[in-house]
Amino acid sequence: MSINLDGWIGRELVEDDFVSLDRARLLATTLGREPTELADGESLPAGWHLIYFNSAVASSELSADGHAHRGSFLPPVPLPHRMWAGGVFRFLGPLKIGARVRRISTIESITEKQGRSGQLVFVTVRQLISQDDTTVIDEDKVLVFRDANRSSGVDVQPSLRLPTEPAWGTPFVADEVTLFRFSALTFNSHRIHYDHPYVTRVEGYPGLIVHGPLLALLVADSGVRRLGYRSPPTGLTFRYRAVQPLFCNESISICGDAQQTPMRLWATHEDRGVATEATLEFEST
Numbered sequence: 001m002s003i004n005l006d007g008w009i010g011r012e013l014v015e016d017d018f019v020s021l022d023r024a025r026l027l028a029t030t031l032g033r034e035p036t037e038l039a040d041g042e043s044l045p046a047g048w049h050l051i052y053f054n055s056a057v058a059s060s061e062l063s064a065d066g067h068a069h070r071g072s073f074l075p076p077v078p079l080p081h082r083m084w085a086g087g088v089f090r091f092l093g094p095l096k097i098g099a100r101v102r103r104i105s106t107i108e109s110i111t112e113k114q115g116r117s118g119q120l121v122f123v124t125v126r127q128l129i130s131q132d133d134t135t136v137i138d139e140d141k142v143l144v145f146r147d148a149n150r151s152s153g154v155d156v157q158p159s160l161r162l163p164t165e166p167a168w169g170t171p172f173v174a175d176e177v178t179l180f181r182f183s184a185l186t187f188n189s190h191r192i193h194y195d196h197p198y199v200t201r202v203e204g205y206p207g208l209i210v211h212g213p214l215l216a217l218l219v220a221d222s223g224v225r226r227l228g229y230r231s232p233p234t235g236l237t238f239r240y241r242a243v244q245p246l247f248c249n250e251s252i253s254i255c256g257d258a259q260q261t262p263m264r265l266w267a268t269h270e271d272r273g274v275a276t277e278a279t280l281e282f283e284s285t
Helices: 021-030 174-184 195-200 211-228
Strands: 012-018 081-091 101-113 116-132 132-146 168-173 235-243 251-256 263-269 275-281
Touching: 021 168, 021 174, 081 211, 168 211, 174 211, 211 235, 211 251, 211 263, 211 275
Parallel strands: none
Antiparallel strands: 012 101, 081 132, 081 235, 101 116, 116 132, 168 251, 235 275, 251 263, 263 275
């Protein structure tokens, strides 16, 4: 089945929000961090912008998987399942807690591919976040849509092993409470994160799935802190790609191969290897 959605390329969505200190502190609590370390006027940690700009979609407007019906901003891809595939954060300036911010999202590309599990469609959305009329984050977000043909279980691939010995690592476990809290913080009703019968019987996974944005911000923030910063410095770029899903209550490690840029980073499972791979480096503008 060939899909032509080129008419959706260039579509824009403008959203306004407030970088709430309360919400940032709730995320800190969710991650086991000290919430009082955050204060109004300080720069938001790397990747934490992902908990803002949450669309208030009525329950009557949700699809069977818990996502909003497609065809308003995101294109009406005729494939039932959607996942977070990767992206880029370009930090162009500090995003201040307590600031009023605007995000302009644009459909950049729609690409059809054939994967091992069947047909795939990748949608890239460019998102510019501005504060005081100045762009502070330039982000690319890649979503993947797939068909319903999927066997249960997760393939173990030797190629997913770490390509090099990490220089540092931080353990992390996302349990049911963590997934619930992150879904609540982001107003994310995607059922793969909280509905065990749905994710196992309908989508064919062995358990609840850890949010792609949660893994992205964990990896980005861990790398930035290893560089010696509490928030991302101007000019730093974080690129990441989801390799395989991680599941609720699995022991994972956020690790990197250096403590300076360029840095390679991973979120890894002790048995199945790399789940998310990323890089941190300073790029000239």
